[in-house]
Amino acid sequence: MRGMSVPAVALAVALAVLAMPVTGPAACATGRIVGAALVDDWAYDTLGELCDRIGQRLAGSPRMAAAIDWAVATLARAGFDSVWTEAVTITRWVRGEEEGQVVAPVAFPLRLTALGTSVGTPAAGLEAEVLAVRDFAELDERAGEAVRRIVLFDEPWEGYGKSVRYRWRGASAAARHGAVACLIRSVTGNSLATPHTGVMSYVDSLPRIPAAAITIEDAGRLHRLCDRGLRPRVQLRLGAHAAGEVTSANVVADLRGRERPQEIVLLGAHLDSWDLGTGAHDDGAGCAIVMGAARLLHELGLRPRRTVRVVLFESEEFGGQGGEAYHEAHAGEIARHVAALESDSGAFAPDGFSVRGDSLAVLRVRELAAPLAHLGAAAVVSGGAGVDVGPIVRAGVPGIGHRTDSGGRYMDYHHSPADTFDKIDPAELARNVAVVAALAFALAEDPQPLPRRSEDPVQ
Amino acid sequence: MRGMSVPAVALAVALAVLAMPVTGPAACATGRIVGAALVDDWAYDTLGELCDRIGQRLAGSPRMAAAIDWAVATLARAGFDSVWTEAVTITRWVRGEEEGQVVAPVAFPLRLTALGTSVGTPAAGLEAEVLAVRDFAELDERAGEAVRRIVLFDEPWEGYGKSVRYRWRGASAAARHGAVACLIRSVTGNSLATPHTGVMSYVDSLPRIPAAAITIEDAGRLHRLCDRGLRPRVQLRLGAHAAGEVTSANVVADLRGRERPQEIVLLGAHLDSWDLGTGAHDDGAGCAIVMGAARLLHELGLRPRRTVRVVLFESEEFGGQGGEAYHEAHAGEIARHVAALESDSGAFAPDGFSVRGDSLAVLRVRELAAPLAHLGAAAVVSGGAGVDVGPIVRAGVPGIGHRTDSGGRYMDYHHSPADTFDKIDPAELARNVAVVAALAFALAEDPQPLPRRSEDPVQ
Numbered sequence: 001m002r003g004m005s006v007p008a009v010a011l012a013v014a015l016a017v018l019a020m021p022v023t024g025p026a027a028c029a030t031g032r033i034v035g036a037a038l039v040d041d042w043a044y045d046t047l048g049e050l051c052d053r054i055g056q057r058l059a060g061s062p063r064m065a066a067a068i069d070w071a072v073a074t075l076a077r078a079g080f081d082s083v084w085t086e087a088v089t090i091t092r093w094v095r096g097e098e099e100g101q102v103v104a105p106v107a108f109p110l111r112l113t114a115l116g117t118s119v120g121t122p123a124a125g126l127e128a129e130v131l132a133v134r135d136f137a138e139l140d141e142r143a144g145e146a147v148r149r150i151v152l153f154d155e156p157w158e159g160y161g162k163s164v165r166y167r168w169r170g171a172s173a174a175a176r177h178g179a180v181a182c183l184i185r186s187v188t189g190n191s192l193a194t195p196h197t198g199v200m201s202y203v204d205s206l207p208r209i210p211a212a213a214i215t216i217e218d219a220g221r222l223h224r225l226c227d228r229g230l231r232p233r234v235q236l237r238l239g240a241h242a243a244g245e246v247t248s249a250n251v252v253a254d255l256r257g258r259e260r261p262q263e264i265v266l267l268g269a270h271l272d273s274w275d276l277g278t279g280a281h282d283d284g285a286g287c288a289i290v291m292g293a294a295r296l297l298h299e300l301g302l303r304p305r306r307t308v309r310v311v312l313f314e315s316e317e318f319g320g321q322g323g324e325a326y327h328e329a330h331a332g333e334i335a336r337h338v339a340a341l342e343s344d345s346g347a348f349a350p351d352g353f354s355v356r357g358d359s360l361a362v363l364r365v366r367e368l369a370a371p372l373a374h375l376g377a378a379a380v381v382s383g384g385a386g387v388d389v390g391p392i393v394r395a396g397v398p399g400i401g402h403r404t405d406s407g408g409r410y411m412d413y414h415h416s417p418a419d420t421f422d423k424i425d426p427a428e429l430a431r432n433v434a435v436v437a438a439l440a441f442a443l444a445e446d447p448q449p450l451p452r453r454s455e456d457p458v459q
Numbered sequence: 460m461r462g463m464s465v466p467a468v469a470l471a472v473a474l475a476v477l478a479m480p481v482t483g484p485a486a487c488a489t490g491r492i493v494g495a496a497l498v499d500d501w502a503y504d505t506l507g508e509l510c511d512r513i514g515q516r517l518a519g520s521p522r523m524a525a526a527i528d529w530a531v532a533t534l535a536r537a538g539f540d541s542v543w544t545e546a547v548t549i550t551r552w553v554r555g556e557e558e559g560q561v562v563a564p565v566a567f568p569l570r571l572t573a574l575g576t577s578v579g580t581p582a583a584g585l586e587a588e589v590l591a592v593r594d595f596a597e598l599d600e601r602a603g604e605a606v607r608r609i610v611l612f613d614e615p616w617e618g619y620g621k622s623v624r625y626r627w628r629g630a631s632a633a634a635r636h637g638a639v640a641c642l643i644r645s646v647t648g649n650s651l652a653t654p655h656t657g658v659m660s661y662v663d664s665l666p667r668i669p670a671a672a673i674t675i676e677d678a679g680r681l682h683r684l685c686d687r688g689l690r691p692r693v694q695l696r697l698g699a700h701a702a703g704e705v706t707s708a709n710v711v712a713d714l715r716g717r718e719r720p721q722e723i724v725l726l727g728a729h730l731d732s733w734d735l736g737t738g739a740h741d742d743g744a745g746c747a748i749v750m751g752a753a754r755l756l757h758e759l760g761l762r763p764r765r766t767v768r769v770v771l772f773e774s775e776e777f778g779g780q781g782g783e784a785y786h787e788a789h790a791g792e793i794a795r796h797v798a799a800l801e802s803d804s805g806a807f808a809p810d811g812f813s814v815r816g817d818s819l820a821v822l823r824v825r826e827l828a829a830p831l832a833h834l835g836a837a838a839v840v841s842g843g844a845g846v847d848v849g850p851i852v853r854a855g856v857p858g859i860g861h862r863t864d865s866g867g868r869y870m871d872y873h874h875s876p877a878d879t880f881d882k883i884d885p886a887e888l889a890r891n892v893a894v895v896a897a898l899a900f901a902l903a904e905d906p907q908p909l910p911r912r913s914e915d916p917v918q
Contacts, residue, residue, distance in 0.1 A: 048683065051680075052565075053565060053684070056567070106513065108514050191877065192652075192871055192872070192875065192876075193653055193735075193875065194653065217877060221881075224511050225511055277652070417651075417652035418651040418676060420676040421679070421683070422675060
């Protein structure tokens with residue numbers, strides 16, 4: 001305990017009283033779970049079906065409806081005790097046809113993708129000169145030049161957290177200075193002429209102008225043409241539009257608990273995806289991992305004390321409407337949710353878990369995950385759990401984020417046409433199923449539920 | 460000389476008699492050249508102009524005509540003694556509009572690119588079921604299934620030399636068994652949803668069917684759908700067509716020799732490119748390197764004994780019509796060409812030179828390149844020189860291929876929309892200018908011309 005603070009020591013002592021040691025039958029079960037997961041291809045085959053046969057699943061779209069039907073049938077076949085859907089009302093966004101080209105000083109096509117929730121251009125398109133800037137600060141300095149222009153944000157990549165700001169609020173920043181459209185350099189560090197989409201947002205008080213991402217290659221060329229004083233002109237035609245409210249669904253499946261079926265360990269992922277690739281890592285992988293993890297317990301005849309519930313959420317990509325709907329539908333049962341684990345970081349090498357909740361919960365998850373050290377999943381830190389489980393976690397449910405480490409590759413694929421099944425390593429996927437199944441079993445079997453903050457609101 | 464064979468020792472002795480030591484003024488010049496190249500951005504700026512302002516330069520196209528005009532003006536401004544064009548007659552190929560989609564069992568767009576010289580589909584397009592095969596052997600085994608199908612070749616990447624066979628002769632292999640079109644997995648090992656084009660060829664005795672490359676991602680998905688027995692159907696609409704003979708040009712520029720201006724050290728690269736990217740590495744880089752290398756000698760006032768001639772060839776990508784035209788126009792002057800160096804391996808880290816010609820020429824180039832060891836360019840091996848200089852090398856001119864090492868990255872960009880200026884490292888480009896300029900000076904200054912094979916035909 002060298003280096004632990006006095007409160008940490010106190011917590012550890014409290015935990016020692018609280019906790020059951022992870023030995024005996026539970027440790028034995030972990031071994032059975034891990035072994036079975038590592039020789040099983042159900043999750044890989046299932047993810048292949050989702051990606052290849054169903055394909056992209058934009059929130060609220062007909063393809064998402066097909067994915068929901070597929071998920072219900074797949075979960076029922078897998079032997080869950082009950083499978084059902086829960087309504088989620090969302091404003092559907094339709095991409096429509098889209099094209100763009102530079103028309104002067106030299107003509108070339110732009111590889112582009114409208115950003116989610118963007119408005120479209122007039123049906124005939126629009127044409128304007130480009131003002132390329134590096135960042136918000138340069139736009140502010142050159143505000144007078146933005147009027148009636150297409151503003152291009154082309155900031156060199158310094159990580160997702162920094163670059164995503166232009167996707168999120170670039171359009172309104174440009175509209176504030178009179179721009180007619182906004183282009184951003186795709187939010188990624190590597191490109192082979194690959195556009196990356198993602199959701200954006202408008203400031204209510206400003207005009208809504210169309211927004212699209214272009215490739216790193218095209219953004220750089222436009223920026224350099226501007227720097228040479230050659231004043232490039234761009235034509236855009238974007239058919240993007242909101243298509244009214246539709247009722248879609250979350251998919252829910254229970255593996256009923258042996259002793260305390262009313263207590264729930266939730267395993268969540270989002271079934272919706274962007275529409276350029278097939279959502280293999282984002283988040284088909286998470287769906288396959290949580291479905292495969294719960295199914296594995298069933299296959300092994302390991303029915304834990306508590307219910308293990310799989311939830312495949314709708315509309316994570318547009319802000320988490322599925323997670324909100326789940327919270328609303330289950331507001332009276334928050335106290336019965338012992339933990340909510342979310343898998344939304346792809347199927348790369350397992351890298352442990354992050355826990356949002358009471359400090360004792362972090363320590364207990366660390367104990368439960370300790371046997372997973374050889375699988376790379378014993379690192380448990382305090383941190384976010386995920387967008388989908390966010391509403392119930394904010395309401396008091398201990399949240400657990402399943403983490404993987406892509407070594408930087410994830411952002412090469414993220415929200416792009418390259419997020420496809422060929423990018424999935426079946427061995428890494430199996431390891432993720434193993435660690436999620438093992439932790440889910442441990443959480444659902446633990447004699448004591450995960451500690452919660454005493455001040456957490458319980459609805 | 461440990462390990463050298465008797466003939467090799469004999470050659471070395473012969474060479475020792477033949478050669479002047481590379482010391483004194485020549486070595487001093489090398490230092491001046493290298494130093495100047497490494498602090499100069501002319502080649503980088505020039506390549507940026509070519510890629511960004513001119514852009515793609517498909518052989519025989521209006522953009523290639525613009526590139527030729529640009530090259531003549533740029534070379535004249537750079538101070539060459541004479542700059543001119545030489546006619547090259549080529550059959551122009553036009554890509555036209557192109558699109559493809561899978562229509563069953565699930566609809567999704569195909570990212571595709573017609574292969575160079577491919578015929579198009581009927582104007583309304585064509586639709587057929589896909590037969591996905593791994594390789595030629597599987598196609599032969601399943602020949603009966605190819606009738607009226609679109610054959611997809613989807614062999615896993617094992618290097619360019621192996622995969623390019625499907626691009627080159629896949630269409631005729633499929634047509635032989637009654638297929639209506641041919642798709643190939645793009646010839647690359649890495650993809651972020653990136654199509655790669657390139658030239659193909661038809662067997663005269665077989666029907667000419669349209670041929671296109673699709674991305675690794677789409678090829679894999681189609682193949683897996685076939686393997687699941689889901690019989691995917693694809694619609695293709697390719698506007699590709701031959702557009703008759705046009706007269707285009709090679710661009711030639713001389714830096715006249717001090718003592719023996721009639722003797723020529725030729726530095727070549729090809730000005731044409733594919734039309735998806737901007738031909739930055741292939742072969743804008745080579746153009747910038749050979750232009751920059753010769754210009755550097757001029758800037759430094761280093762006028763060597765012999766003439767240094769820059770040739771920017773037309774139509775390397777469609778088989779080397781520019782190189783053939785140069786040979787035809789200069790057939791009477793082959794004996795006066797002392798060496799023909801070609802730079803067509805991108806602007807990655809210098810990796811030496813390959814020499815095609817007499818063994819004494821290999822040894823002499825190795826001596827001349829020895830001072831370039833610290834720049835990574837002292838490795839001189841026996842090997843090919845390049846497509847453009849091929850005709851004059853086959854006629855007896857010692858050929859030298861400028862080599863770079865991309866660590867495998869080149870094939871990620873090659874013939875794809877990702878071959879763009881942002882992929883050029885200015886420091887690596889400068890090092891390539893340095894080593895080509897230094898070797899060109901050494902070749903043009905060497906008291907004796909490079910040894911030739913005694914049996915080489917001299918026209």
